[in-house]
Amino acid sequence: MMHVPGLLVKCMLLTAVCMGTEWLLDDTQDSELSSRALWAEQLSLSLLPAYSLASDPTPDFFLCAPLLYEFANNSASLSNCLVSMARPVRLCQRCYMEYTQLKATMSKIGNPLQNSTVSCSTILLQSDRVQVIVSLSGFFDDLWTDSKCENCLQKNSTGILNSTSEFMDSFDSLIQCFNNTMREPPVPSQQGNYSRVCQSCNGTYKYLNNLYNNLEHTNALCIDIEDAMNGTRKLWSKTFNCTLPCTDTVPVIAVSAFILFLPVVFYLSSFLHSEQKKRKLILPKRFKSGANVANIQDKRN
Template sequence: MAPALVLLLHGALLGLCSGDSLFPSRHLVLQSGQEGRVLEDWRQPLSLKLMQEAEDLSLLGSRDLAELEPECRELLTAFANSSMKLTGCLVRSARPVRLCQNCFRQFREINEQLENITRAVGVRNFSDSSKCSSSLLMSDRLQIVLILSTFFNDTWEKANCANCLKNNSEGLSNNTVMFLALFNASLTCFEHNLQAQEDSNYTQVCKNCSVTYKNLNALYKRMQESKQEHDAEEQSHLCIDVEDAMNITRKLWSRTFNCSVPFSDTVSVVAVSSFILFLPVIFYLSSFLHSKQKKRILILPKRIQSSASLVNIQEKCH
């Protein structure tokens, strides 16, 4: 072994025995409670450690990546609470559909919260609210606040809830209140007569609830015609609550109870059906009589022609 290498190894062993590190720049100070941190710091590459230190410095120097201001966090918390209330109401009212009548207050509240966030956008002298709007709405690519707001608005428009509410969405319109009252009266009538009868042919339901059902159906038709007359085609639908309630009632009336033809109109229905059945007989009978009449008309001109030729011959003889 070369003398220089022997001297180097000897010096290294002496340094280890005395407790010195082989690399002075990475001196390890092992104290109680710090061993894990020092060893972990020792194992990390220098480039990764420098990147983490640079990221920490950027967090301290950038206001966009720092914590939100207290005013902004209050606005965000209020919007989160309103979103949670509206989402829960929409899910709970999904079946049977009661979105518009149960959730219009929560929908109005979340719009107010969004207005509180966006009302100062575009002002030259940036206030705290405009800083909050830029931080909460435009600071990242996802823009979760705007996505949630767009989802709620699209759902509300697809349900046509504005057609069930007053102009300022302060409550249900008069026609909607009247319709829901008739709808509840129809369901109550169905339930009462189902409990009263013993057989399963639903005759009592059809007989005793026909007036209530007719009034409900007539009101629905009037509301539908009025909407189609004043609004465009894409906005002519009634709100989803009214449409779903009418569909449920019609299915019960026609499919479940088999009350498509009211009992009071049985005589007129039988008369119309009998007339339709006798229409072919009347048609063939009239066709037969008309053909015989036509044959008689065709024979008459031949006689007239023969008499006319006889008169011409007599005139030639004279």
């Protein structure tokens, strides 16, 4: 018969006692007894990994429990921020601190404990098949990457870039211009308030559009800026029925006309050049008569 260590036997007996205690509990019994039974069960289960087949040592569960609660609080804060900032989209600007705290907690879980060479990653991240913490952390990472938030934040997500702040300030100014103009009474000679919006806010809209184009060229766009600009363009073109005048219209028309006129110039120059050659080939009449007399005299001789 295989020899079982005495501590393992005690753990198994303690687990059995805890399970039996939970079976006997009902809704009318004191909650303190239930919490004690849960504590005893966790204590017994925390001792079992020491006898597993894994070669790496595992720390005590109670040393890793604070990190587990810290991750739970950080994930709850980040989830609350993401949902609150989903409309209008301000994920990157308002939730980067919560995301940074969550990543810091994950680093603590992976790093060795104080005065120890083992970490809590084995017991918290790899102790079950579902791997709840790993899956939840991966979900937040994918959402953060898809939102391209790093493009609008400083290195290591320590703050918001100046270009992002400048764009959002211009966006707020444009929305304020829309609201202020719409509150003004309509002008009888114009079609409602919308034409007034096009005139009053045209300069602010052009400035915001130029900022967006510059950020797009420098790859400094995140979901906050993209959503703000898309909504602004819909308001400008569909709701207010405004159009942004193109400053390159005259040069484009001039170049197009020049290109279209090139074939005409080519064929006209070819025609004139061919006519000039024909004129050179025709001999004068006096020259023809003199040439004929000379030929007749030669024949007579």
